Amino acid sequence: MDKIDTFRRYGLFDARVPRYTSYPPANHFLEGMGQRHQHNWLQSVPDGSDVSVYIHIPFCKRLCWFCACRTQGTKTMRPVNAYVDILRKEIAAVRATLAPGIKMSRLHLGGGTPTILSAQTMSTLLREVFDAFQTAEDFEFSVEIDPTEAEPPLLQTLIDLGLNRxxxxxxxxxxxxxxxIGRAQTLEQTETVIDFLRSNRVKSLNLDVLYGLPHQTIESFTQTLKHVIALQPDRLAIYGYAHVPWMSKRQVMIREEDLPDPMARFKLAQCAEQMFTENGYEPVGIDHxxxxxDSLALAAKQGRLHRNFQGYTDDQSPTLLGFGASAISTFPQGYAQNAPATFAYQERVNATGFASFKGFEMTPVDALMARVIEDLMCRFTFDEKALGKAFPKHLDAIHAMAVSLMQKFSDVFFISGDGLKLNPEAYPLVRVIAGYVDSRTSKKSSHSSAI
Ligand SMILES: C[S@@+](CC[C@H](N)C(=O)[O-])C[C@H]1O[C@@H](n2cnc3c(N)ncnc32)[C@H](O)[C@@H]1O
Ligand code: SF4
Structure with missing residues (x-):
């Protein structure tokens, strides 16, 4: 197929679709739902099962202009320390609601910049977490690190407490x-942090790279990618820059006329894919x-890949407990999201120990859609037989979806075994395809570019 023509025909260069880190995406969560259900859902997590834990630290010393993450700038540590005190309260309240034998299989600190915490504050926070949750046998502990904000004592504290990713x-x-993009960061700063982590046996490292940034050219990006590959990370995430100034006000600092157009973005993404695969990396999903x-590559090959709010994961736990402002908890029954503003979050925890303010309770049809979209995003398949087995009451709807996909995207899907498989050349279209089957998302929505 002529790839570019096919992509253009299916609207890849114009489409704005969710990243589908959840189904439904968080903009469908409803006020009041989280609070109503969170308590019951916590109580229904089976005793003896494993849960994953995510802790959000929404503070940064610098605010990079491109960043769309939920975070706020701070010059002093006072608000950060006050926030950590509230986090500890929330962790205690949630733990007291869970069955005693539940263990933690994953702990991830994200942000913002978790490494903004002093070594002392980090240690206090982590002791609360480890006192609350016994760890499962294959426990993994990961942290997001801004290499310009990562002092050795803080890193050492994380390592002493079991950091392994x-x-x-x-x-x-x-x-x-x-x-x-308002983000100064030298190669040397990045190397120093990597060397420190590796010399302390933190073996698994991921690097985040963005394409679609202002002034990026194939030549300049190739140079960045060469540096990145020379650093030999175990994993790479290559995200398309999401320019969404209506959501992330700081992005008004980025001049739209300096941004590459959709075709140039596509070529930058292709350039990264080619260089990574030529250098021995295996593709995982659409952007890793x-x-x-590596366990993520193995999970992709074995069909065990999942998608959560951090992107692709090999985490198999159906329960993810999110702590902190804006954090989202995932349960088999639905989602509960904490109040996004730090002040509102703190007020809620002080009042009740819990902070959820929005959420979503899955209907059986939503659960089916979530599975369809995760299969597409993680496995590039629509397996009619497996879906029918998992959702026997919806055989007609599943068959109708298969027919509709085949009609709409006939030249990019092929029939394989008991379902449909996307032609590997058409993988970049998968968000557009997910957007097509998604019955909830408005087709004129304000999401980020599909490429
Ligand atoms: C919480 S942030 C960064 C962690 C850490 N504070 C740092 O600066 O390195 C996690 C990742 O989200 C990605 N990200 C942030 N804003 C983005 C945007 N507008 N579009 C696409 N990816 C974005 C970046 O690749 C970033 O490394
Ligand atoms: S990229 Fe990292 S340091 Fe920069 S604003 Fe976002 S979270 Fe903060």
Whole structure:
């Protein structure tokens, strides 16, 4: 097929679709729902099962202009320390609601910048977490690190408490790009943190890279990618820059005329894919790469990949407990999201110990859609037989979806075994395809670019 023509025909270069880190996406959550259900859902987590824990630290010393994460700038540690005190209360309240034998299989600290905490504050927070949750046998502990904000005593505290994975933000090393996105970060700073982590046996490292940034050219990006590959991360996340200034006000600092157009974005993404695969990385989903022996690469090959709010994961736990402002908890029954503003979050925890303010209770049809979309995003398949087995009351709807997909996307799907498989060349279309089957998302929505 002529790839570019096919992509254009299916609207890849114009479409704005959710990233589908959840189904339904968080903009469908309803006020009041989280609070009503969170308590019951926590109580229904089976005793003896494993849960994953996510802790959100919404503070940064610098606010990079490109960043769409929920975070706020701070010059002092006072609000950060006050926030950690509230986090500890929330962790205690949630733990007291759960059955005693529940263990923690994953702990992830994200942000913002978790490494903004002092070593002392981090240690206090983590002791609360480890006192609350016994760890499962294959426990994994990961942290997001801004390499310009990662002091050795803090890193050492994380390592002493069991850190075994880290994700470092790179974005782009080109000075002109860094200037245009308000994020200065040298290769040396990044290398120093990587060396420290590796010399302390933190073996699994991920680097985040962005394409679609202002002033990025194939030449400049190739140079960044060479540096990134030379750092030999175990995993790579390559995200398309989401320019959403209506959601992330700081992005008004980025001049739209400096941004690559959709076709240039596509070529930058292709350039990264080619360089990563030529250098021994295997593609994982639509925006990750990993070394062949890495657990994410293995999960992708074995069909065990999942998607959560952090992106692709091999975490198999159906329950993810989110702590902190804006954090989202996932249960088999639905989602509960904490109040996004730090002040509102703190007020809620002080009042009741819990902070959820929005949520979503899955209907059986939503659960089916969530499975269809996760299968597409993680496995590039629509397996009619497996779906029928899992959702026997919806055989007609499943068959209708298969027919509709085949009619709409006839030249990119092929029939395989008991269902449909997407032609690997058409993987970049998968968000557009997910948006097509998604009955809830408005087709004229304000999501980020599909490429
Ligand atoms: C919480 S942030 C960064 C962690 C850490 N504070 C740092 O600066 O390295 C996690 C990742 O989200 C990605 N990200 C942030 N804003 C984005 C945007 N507008 N579009 C796409 N990805 C974005 C970046 O790749 C970033 O490394
Ligand atoms: S990229 Fe990291 S340091 Fe920059 S604003 Fe976002 S969370 Fe903060």
């Amino acid at each position: 880290a994700s470092l933000g790179v974005q782009d090393f080109a000075p002109q790009v860094q200037e245009a 790469f990993a070394k062949p022996g």
